[in-house]
Amino acid sequence: MGLLQTPFDPPALFKNGNSEEKEVKKAIQWLALIEDAFEDAKKTSQKFKSLHEDDDEPEILEIPEETAELEKGEKHMKKLVLSLRRATKRRQKEASLGRKIQWALYRKADFESLIETICHLVDYLVKLFPTLQDQQKQLCKEELKEVEPESIPTLVKVLGENDKLLNLVIFEEIKKKGHRFENVTIDGSGFVRLGDTYQNIANAKPSVMSVTGLRIGGSGVSHVGHRITTSITDEGNACAPDRKKCQDNEVEHQ
Structure with a gap:
C-alpha cells in the first residue's frame, strides 16, 4: 500500500528536479534488493519442496484453497482480504496476481521474513523522496476507499508499525469522518x-x-x-x- 501507481522513472525524477543523483542510486539499489528478496524466497520455496516431495507426509506441501480458508476466518478479516484483493487487481489492471505468482512459501517464518524485508525497504524508499509523499498519501486514500469501515481496526492491527504513511492516512480519515x-x-x-x-x-x-x-x-x-x-x-x-x-x-x- 502507498506505492506509486506510475513506474519508477529515474530520468523523470532528474527532469523534474525532485531528486539528486545519489538518492536515485539508492532507490535503484533498494529496488534491486526487493527483487533479490523475492528471488531468495523463491529459492527457499524450491529447496523446501525438493526436500519434502518424497516425505510420508505430502500434506506439508499442500497449498490450502484460498476461498475455503477465508470462510474459516473471522468476518472482518475476510472482508479485509477481499477489499485488498480488489485494490490489487485494480492496480495491476491487465495481469492478475494469480498468473504472476507460480510458487509458494510453505513455512510461516519464511513468509514473515520476506514481508519484514519488503516493508523495511519500501519504508526506506518512501522516506528517500519526501516530495512525493503527497502523491503517495493520495494513493493511500484511494486504496483505503476499497476497505470496508468495519475492517479498518483489523487493517490497523495487521499493519502494526509497518507502512507509517498508510497508518497516518487511516488516522486522518478516522479523525475526519469520526466514529x-x-x-x-x-x-x-x-x-x-x-x-x-x-x-x-x-x-x-x-x-x-x-x-x-x-x-x-x-x-x-x-x-x-x-x-x-x-x-x-x-x-x-x-x-x-x-x-x-x-x-x-x-x-x-x-
Whole structure:
C-alpha cells in the first residue's frame, strides 16, 4: 500500500528536479534488493519442496484453497482480504496476481521474513523522496476507499508499525469522518464507553461520532460520547470542561 501507481522513472525524477543523483542510486539499489528478496524466497520455496516431495507426509506441501480458508476466518478479516484483493487487481489492471505468482512459501517464518524485508525497504524508499509523499498519501486514500469501515481496526492491527504513511492516512480519515456506531447492544455489568478519552490535552478537538440502534441491558454504567479531562483523576469522576454535558451521557442500567 502507498506505492506509486506510475513506474519508477529515474530520468523523470532528474527532469523534474525532485531528486539528486545519489538518492536515485539508492532507490535503484533498494529496488534491486526487493527483487533479490523475492528471488531468495523463491529459492527457499524450491529447496523446501525438493526436500519434502518424497516425505510420508505430502500434506506439508499442500497449498490450502484460498476461498475455503477465508470462510474459516473471522468476518472482518475476510472482508479485509477481499477489499485488498480488489485494490490489487485494480492496480495491476491487465495481469492478475494469480498468473504472476507460480510458487509458494510453505513455512510461516519464511513468509514473515520476506514481508519484514519488503516493508523495511519500501519504508526506506518512501522516506528517500519526501516530495512525493503527497502523491503517495493520495494513493493511500484511494486504496483505503476499497476497505470496508468495519475492517479498518483489523487493517490497523495487521499493519502494526509497518507502512507509517498508510497508518497516518487511516488516522486522518478516522479523525475526519469520526466514529459510527450502529446497532450496538450493551449487556452485562461493568463500564462501557463509546467514544474517545482526551486527558490533559490542550485545545482538544474531538472527532464527530454518531450512534444509532443502541440497546442497553444488564447492570453497569455506559458512557456515550467523548470524555475530556484536565487532570489525572478517577475514571468515574473526571469530566471537564463541561461536566454537566458529560454526565448527561452516562447511563446507569440495572
